[in-house]
Amino acid sequence: MPDVRPLDRLTSIKVKLGVLVAASCAAASFATWVGLAVLEWWPRYALPVAVLLALGVTQVLAHGMTSPLRELTAAARAMARGDHARRVTATSRDEVGEAARAFTHMARQLEQVDAERRELVANVSHELRTPVAALRAVLENAVDGVAPAGPDALRPALAQVERLGDLVDELLDLSRVDAGAVPLHREPVRLADLVGAAVDGARLSGRDVTYEVRVEPADAQVLADPARLHQVVANLLDNAARHSPPGGVVTVTAAVRDGGARLSVLDEGPGIPLSERERVLERFARGSSASARDGGTGLGLAIARWAVELHGGRLTVADAPRGCRLDVDLPAAAPARGGAA
Structure with a gap:
């Protein structure tokens, strides 16, 4: 039977059912009137014809109403077999159409999750x-x-x-x-101490790079989880050192201004093209300039971004005249008064 959907313009399944009942009754009444008054049939002939016509109208309208449900059933069975590429055609604007669109959205998400897995x-x-x-x-x-x-x-x-x-x-x-969310143990953290400890740890890797650190003002603080923020800085330093040439310089700057704190890590490597700046912050992503020998797993920047976002901040790839600059923007902490806040 052709997939005809004459009631798709209606926005409620209740209205559709009402129209179906009204159309069926109208078709039966019209067939009865034609059979008795125009064709002068006996009632035993006119009434069965009227019932059959009413059933036909009901079948056509109901088939169009239930088409999305049949598609939903077939797509759900295909998804249970592992086929996440099935989609449901949602042309109606009623509750069934909304369910079909929600199912299609869910199928796209499951397909993406399966691809990521x-x-x-x-x-x-x-x-x-x-x-x-x-x-x-x-x-x-x-x-x-x-x-x-x-x-x-x-x-x-x-x-x-x-x-x-x-x-x-x-x-x-x-x-x-x-x-999901990981609890943070926030306390005022001095940026100079945090960056200094992270740089000391990075120097232990033995890579042939030099680290330059600038913190303004010297007593600048942020309200953060020290362990998580140290992880962010350590990952950024490791990324910068791996992509710097031998004898290169990794510059770390931290400053508090305008009610926020910015921490930047700049290397002297090949840099990241503008088209790849968002992708390199995703899992297992590497820039086109990265090599298989750089020792990276493609997870460091993704984990750093997650930790920064836990603090309500942002990690971005910024413009730099040379190399790659990664900026961490965080809310600043008020000056500590006698201990952790």
């Missing part, structure tokens, strides 16, 4: 394969006697274990992102 599995597998393969090579050389199990041979293995540990930590943070 597959991408997550693929990316984690790739990130795990590299350090595991390197560890296996080092251990096989030690077992086979190719290389002695001394510091020079074990140092690369330790580096790969540390890389695996960093990946596990980032995956745990990612699970916290997916779990």
Whole structure:
């Protein structure tokens, strides 16, 4: 039967049912009048014809009304089989049409989530394969006697274990992102102390970069969770150091003005094109200039943005004459008075 929907313009299922009943009664009455008054049929002939005509009108109108429901049922069954690409044609403006549009929106979201899940599995597998393969090579050389199990041979293995540990930590943070809000323990934090501690930790990585720090004013504070904010700065410094050339300079500036605090990290790397600035803040995203050897997992900036947004702030990629500059904007804290606020 053709999918005819003459009642789609009506905005209520109750009105549609009323129109269906009225149309059926009108068709039956008209057929009865024609049969008795015009054609002069006997009632036993005119009444069955009137009933059949009323049933036909009801079938046509009801079929159009229930078409979205049949599509919803078929799409739901397909989704249960794992097919998230099915969509429901929602042409009506009543409650059924609203349900069809809501279902289509849900199907798009589930399709996106499923794609992200597959991408997550693929990316984690790739990130795990590299350090595991390197560890296996080092251990096989030690077992086979190719290389002695001394510091020079074990140092690369330790580096790969540390890389695996960093990946596990980032995956745990990612699970916290997916779990929802994380409670923050806010207190006034001096930016100079926070940035200094993060830079000291970054220097331990042994990368051939120099760090320059400027904080204005020297006693600038923000109201934040110290651990989470340290994680943000550490991730930004790690990202900057990985993309800086040997002997490069990473500049960290922090300032409080206009009722807010801005912390910026600038490197001397290749920078990020304007078209990729939003994408690089997503999970497992890397800029077009990133290489497989930079040691990044593609999670650091996404986790940093999540932690910044927990504080009600923003993480953005800003314009810079050279390299990449990442800006963290946070609400400033009032001066502490005798302890944490």
